[in-house]
């Protein structure tokens with residue numbers, strides 16, 4: 019998907035919500051376990067109920083890999099369903115891949131061609147030759163981990179290397195990669211106060227921002243420091259939407275939660291963007 023299509027969808031829906039499909043058989047309503055493919059049945063119900071409030075879905079690949087071949091089949095069915103019925107929705111493979119060049123090329127093929135995702139999350143640790151194979155794909159986007167939402171982010175990402183924090187090095191160095199116009203970055207909502215400095219390095223790039231809801235990050239702070247003239251934000255919530263109810267009304271309650279976030283986003287858009 020082209021960025022301008024994503025921006026148009028954000029304007030139309032007045033939302034930059036990404037719903038994370040972290041589908042866990044131990045958390046989904048019990049009655050779905052009788053279905054032939056419980057993971058897909060859950061995802062389909064969530065997508066049908068929430069699509070009008072969000073612009074992206076992010077299946078976290080670990081939740082599918084954990085179930086082996088049936089898990090991959092559920093992921094494949096979810097992607098086929100999204101691409102056929104909701105082609106305007108941006109899809110993110112939260113796979114956190116990255117390896118030597120020829121291996122990265124196979125990962126890119128797996129997620130961009132075989133599974134037809136619009137984007138993938140990538141760890142930058144192995145550097146240029148591990149990232150550039152993903153950037154060769156037209157209209158596909160590579161989302162580099164910059165400053166993550168978890169506590170462990172302080173182990174390496176904020177440590178100084180040659181006088182500069184490692185996450186800033188990641189941002190600056192990645193801008194020199196071939197195809198860097200197709201880069202986006204992960205910045206955790208719990209790290210919103212860093213966004214001002216991040217925006218000095220990457221003023222326009224889209225950010226995937228997880229960590230609101232269950233992890234406690236603030237949407238208002240993220241918008242205050244991170245919003246660009248093209249919005250430039252995709253804010254993810256997974257558990258806060260998916261598991262708001264464990265009863266037969268799970269999809270309906272997920273829609274209520276998604277709409278609540280969309281309304282907050284609309285308010286923020288009016289404040290910074292539409293006014």
Ligand SMILES: O=C(O)c1cc(=O)[nH]c(=O)n1[C@@H]1O[C@H](COP(=O)(O)O)[C@@H](O)[C@H]1O
Nearest residue numbers: 038078139166167206228232233255256257
């Ligand atoms: O790349 C990610 O999506 C990601 C990066 C990060 O820094 N923190 C983070 O929580 N995530 C993912 O975002 C989702 C957050 O889920 P909730 O905390 O349930 O909303 C999970 O799928 C995480 O793997």
